[in-house]
Amino acid sequence: MSLSQETQDLVKRVETFVRTMIVPYEHDPRCGEHGPSDELVAEMRGHARSAGLMTPHIHSDGSHLTQVETAAVLRASGLSMLGPVALNTAAPDEGNMFLLGKVGSPEQQARFLTPLVAGDARSAFFMTEPASDGGAGSDPSMMQTTCRRDGNHWVVNGRKAFITGALGASVGIVMAKSTEADSADGACMFLVDLPDPAIHIERVLETIDSSMPGGHSVVLIDGLRVPADQMLGAPGEGFKYAQVRLAPARLSHCMRWHGAAVRANEIATDYACRRHAFGKPLVDHEGVGFMLAENLIDLKQSELMIDWCASVLDTGAPGTAESSMTKVSVSEALMRVADRCVQMMGGTGVSRDTIVEQVFREIRAFRIYDGPTEVHKWSLAKKVKRDWRDRQS
Structure with missing residues (x-):
């Protein structure tokens, strides 16, 4: 899909910035098992x-690029595991x-969105x-966290898990099921300042991925009091708002990880062209050359899917x-x-000498993230059945 010259220039600037300024940080000791440290995040964002x-x-006036334009920018930001964090x-x-x-x-927006942007x-x-x-989890309707009115406040109680970035975050969006008659069984969302004494991080989980600042936490919410004017949207509409967030968020994940996979393929390609075995470069062995060809096919098909969904x-x-x-x-x-990429690079592919093994773990x-493959297939299968019924009526 065609992009404006302005957007093309922005994408080139992002790519150049990630490759020249951010890639050198990939082996920085401040990159830990629970993501880059706050000090490193601040340095890169500087x-x-x-x-x-x-x-x-996001433009200076608060307006967003189109999803198609965002796709190109976020793919470029993903060329390093640290790129999306550095570029926000x-x-x-x-x-x-x-x-x-x-x-x-x-x-x-003035209080919570402005500092995020x-x-x-x-x-x-x-x-x-x-x-x-x-x-x-995959079924949000099973939510156990509750919220109830208490004067001009809402009181929230429950436990949360796999909360990305809770450690070190300044802004929280808390989702809870209402016990009030006018929104019973509906979800509510609340904006909160963090840290808050009523929100206790029980532990930061040890997980397969390590690119997101703060890692993923298990959190206890015990008597959190939130002023009524910090409810996000209307009471009982939280599940609807979650979909507003999740549809583009799923796509944004695809954009960023596409960039990461492109970078891994670049590294594997360089390795296959330089490394010799049995008298010739690895790339000249069909077993390796064909894998590189298959990578190109998967990357291009993924790019087309992303742009189609964005449009x-x-x-x-x-x-x-x-x-x-x-x-x-x-x-x-x-x-x-x-x-x-891991397979082509053999022992080097499973070592941390390059970011290929991390890309494998992260992907x-x-x-x-945002729903396992099987849940999405189940949702699509239900749509197939609904569409069939509609055609019969």
Whole structure:
């Protein structure tokens, strides 16, 4: 799809910035098992501000690039695991900014959205709950966290799990099921300042991925009092707002991880062309050359799927089915790309001498983020049945 010259120039600037300024940080000791440290995040974001590239998908007036334009920018930001964090295009902040821009009141946007767009704050989205509690995961309707009115406040109680970036976040969006008669069984969303003494981080989980600042936490919410004017949107509409956030957020994940897979393929290609075995470069062995060819096919098909879904969202359509199809197709294709890169590079592929092994780990987790492949397929199968019934009537 054609992009304006202005957008093409922005994409080139982002790519150059990531490759020259951010890639050298990939072996920085401040990159830990739970993501880059706050010190490192601040340092990289300082470089992004100096380059005029902080939050590049959002204009200075608060308006967004189109989804098609955003796709090109976020793919470029993903060429390093640290790129989205440095440029403020990473999850969960990118999705939270989108949601606040769509649903937040002017006062809420001034207080909570402005520092996020400026890259001066990080955020967390508190929806998923521990499986051991029978709480919400792929099925948000199982939510156990509750909220009730108490005068001019709401009181929230519950536990959350896999809350990305909760450690170190300044802004939280907390999702809870209402016990009030006018919104019973509906979900509510609340904006909160973090840290808050009523929100206790029980532990930061040890997970397969390591690119997101703060890692993923298990959190206890014990008597959290939130002023009524900090409810995001209307009471009982939280599940609807979650979809407002999730459809483009699924696609944004695809954009960023596409960039990461492109980078891994570049590294594997360079390795295959330089490394010799049995009298010739690896690339000249069909077993390796064909894997590189298959990578090109999967990367191009993923790019086309991303742009197609982005164009649907740009029409104003909900894009729920389209984002599910894209999430399934792209996450599975990029997993194949990353796996082939590891395989082609042998021992080097499983070492941390390059970022290939990290890309493999991160994309494996991506197949679960914002709904596992199987849940999206189940949702699409239900749509197939609904559409069939509609045709029969």
